[in-house]
Amino acid sequence: MIDRFLVLSTVLLGALGAQPSAPSPIAAPLRELPWGQLNILHTTDTHGWHGGHLQEPQYSADWGDYISFAKHMRDKADEDGSDLLVVDTGDRIEGNGLYDASDPKGRYTFDIIKEQEVDIICSGNHELYKSNSSEDEFRQTVPGFKGSYLASNLDIYNSETDTFEPLAPRFKKFTAKNQGIRIIAFGFLYDFNGNANNTKVQPVEETVKEQWFQDAIRDRNVDLFLVIGHVPVRFSKETNLIYKTIRKVQWDTPIQFLGGHTHIRDYVRYDSKAYGVESGRYMETIGFVSISGLSTSGKDGARQLEPRKANPSFSRRYIDNNLYSMHHHSLKNDTTFATPLGPNVSSLIASARKTLNLDKTFGCAPHDFWLNRAPYPSNDSILTWLENEVLPDFITKSSTDEATPAYIITNTGAMRFDIFKGPFTIDTTFLVSPFTSGFRYLPSVPYEKATKILQLLNNEGPISLSELRISHLSASSSLHDSALRESDLDILTPARRPVNFMSEKGISIPQTERSIAQVPLASTLDHGATKLTPGYTTTDDAGSDGDDTLHEPITFYDVPNCIAAAVPPAHPSSSSRSSHLSHSSNSHKQEDSDDEGPQTVQLVFNEFIQGWVVLALRYLGEEVDAADTRPYAGGKSFTDVISEWVGEHWTC
Known part of the structure; x- marks a missing residue:
């Protein structure tokens, strides 16, 4: 029997995904999102899959659908007085014809991704392998997300000034508009050294010693440190160092990490007030993080709770990127889901795909x-x-x-x-x-x-x-x-895979093993009246209920x-x-x-x-x-x- 945290539509979703050739998503048991005081939507390692998966129903929503979804989630936050942030942690390029088939590469990608309202964004390693892609990041993506793009340990050569300079601001401090939560955010890249020579990645060990970072983490007028980065959240020397450096001077302030690079769904507990999340790959996953119990200020600016006295709770979900999940979580349907901007971006994607002849x-x-x-x-x-x-x-x-x-x-x-x-x-x-x-x-x-x-x-x-x-x-x-x-x-x-995808021997594989490529989803396993589709069945530090969709585990071989x-x-x-x-x-x-x-x-x-x-x-x-x-x-x-x-x- 499906427990009270799961819901299931009585009919299959009839609407197709936004792309003309996208398959219709399959109805499946869903867990509700653990909505909180501060909520975050997270993408990472999308690698150009902004058109969605055109052969896999479970991941068939496109970037235009995500824009509509994020808008509805922001509206929900405004209605109930909570806050919602949208975050992306890099590797937006290389891995899909939408980016790779154009000349120059990425000709259409920037115009697509910039339409999403992103609150905090950073670079991945793939943006930096070649000088032209890092230059595109500097000339197009950073200005397109001005005020949101962070580069805590990344510099780029500016031909106009003949000097290396920060790709973007090192950090930012802002206040969430509804709850008044004071946030200091950073944007890191792991210690990557395969970058083109027009960029410099400073090792995190050196960055955390710099005066600007030391001053930022000593700010006591902060309710949450939000550390985003293209960095693994588990077994990562960079993440561990950032965490320990903050904790040396702020032992009680909540910290939320949002990472990437290893292409997995994962959630890590560092202490009772510090957690980290990774949200998959290839637009298969939209991560959802919520935090409650943070210090806030009312409209009069009065603090309701000091940060050191806060006792926050942290939660997560991994949302399968399809319209069935998006409709349910946004409380919309086939006729009410699309926003004015979302379908326009979907049309832009379809037009670019046609121009690039990707279906040849x-x-x-x-x-x-x-x-x-x-x-x-x-x-x-x-x-x-x-x-x-x-x-x-x-x-x-x-x-x-x-x-x-x-x-x-x-x-x-x-x-x-x-x-x-x-x-x-x-x-x-x-x-x-x-x-x-x-x-x-x-x-x-x-x-x-x-x-x-x-x-x-x-x-x-x-x-x-x-x-x-x-x-x-x-x-x-x-x-x-x-x-x-x-x-x-x-x-x-x-790419590495979720921790509890099963091996051929039925033994759970450690998280550090490699990832499985996804199967085209079709109903195969009875679960009461419902047949489960193969897919992510993630176990992390918060348990085995992180995936929004209940799936049959997938067998994988090394x-x-x-x-x-x-x-x-x-x-x-x-x-x-x-x-x-x-x-x-x-x-x-x-x-x-x-x-x-x-x-x-x-x-x-x-x-x-x-x-x-x-x-x-x-x-x-x-x-x-x-x-x-x-x-x-x-x-x-x-x-x-x-x-x-x-x-x-x-x-x-």
Whole structure:
């Protein structure tokens, strides 16, 4: 039986999402939002998915729908005398055709996102990888959210003044309009060092020592510290340091963290007056946080409770981004939900998608291919498909030396999403792999050492990724600038996942494991009179009731950091000595076998992992440097490799 905290419509929601091709959301049991004195709507790591998920009903609402939803929630707050803030914590770009398919990239994105009234916003690491995207942030996004954008530890080069300057104000102090809650807000980025050279990210350890920060946290006329940032809220040295630094001088003032980067739903308790939330990824989740029991002032300005005497309570919900949830939580329906602005933004998204021809089809996938929903290796694994079909075909067509076998390595994080059965479109290519890095190669590497590289990158060898990172710190400065760091594991590996998605053994996986890509939702499990859809079933520090929608848990399977494929030479005379090469990852553990493999191979690799490949080879005794590598296949990107293969092999 559904408990009293859950509600269910007696009929399916009939209206489609705002985008013409969006599927209708599915009715499901919902938990009510724990509305409080101060309420916050939170998005993070949207990665260009502002058009919503056009193949997944549970996440099919778009940015225009979110604008309407936020407006209704603000109106509700005004009506009952509470307050509502809207927050975004970065990584708004890269990962969807709406951003990646335009020239220049992001041509339409800014005009879309700026229509939402956001109270506090900050940068993520993806805004900073390239100088043009960080310049767009400086010239467009920051002015578009003037007074809301914060950059506590981020500077950018201003060509007009020929100096580095703060990307935006370091912090702000403001008073919530209805309750009179005095808030000091910060906007941080984790200690990211993969940024373009027109930006500088100051380590948080240095930032918290600066006078402006020390003065801000000593302000006793504050009721709440609101620390937003593109920073994980759990097991993060940056978050822990900020928390401890504030607590050293303000042991009793409430603190709310809003983080991101790890693509998970999570809620962390630091103490009875300090909590942190992350709100998922890819516009799948709208986070909702509420705080009650804060010190306030009435219209006459009189304090009703001093901050140090406040005894606040904190709550959270993770809202599935679809119209069914939005209608219910805003107390609206199909005819009353749309605001004047929301549908206009939805139309802007639809127009941009049409201009970019995002629905153009390369081919049709014969079945679903999963990043984590299927075991690896298996026929339903997207990685097995890459390893056995796409990468060997790419190497065969691109080989610079047919007499020498080739061995290709790529990071699994280059794949960001699942492939669903049916049309594989321009949009799909960017959903699956949005990164522009190409491939590079070394013309002659001992085969035995090439296979050991994969073991090292997958933590199967004598050293781990963290030890490679330590090696990198002492390595030659001539290493390629794109060498991976531990902080870049959101690209090295698939994004991390909610803590209680179940493994194939039915054992709850720790939060630090990787995330699952979502299944297209369909009713599969009876729950009383209701069939539950597969989806997020999050357990966090507040329990297992955080998701607004009751779901059936999704089974997930772990995958390696990197995969590899090997291709023998084309002519038969060399086939015998190359028979040791296999497309299966299991063969990569056979280097100690008595079978005679090839002596050398062309080592091809995704450019993004070049730094790690070079380090691994050095560890294995090869005297190589980044300068020894060469462009492969004319610099063709992984995205192009996949779309071309689909066009040649998958018919509709």
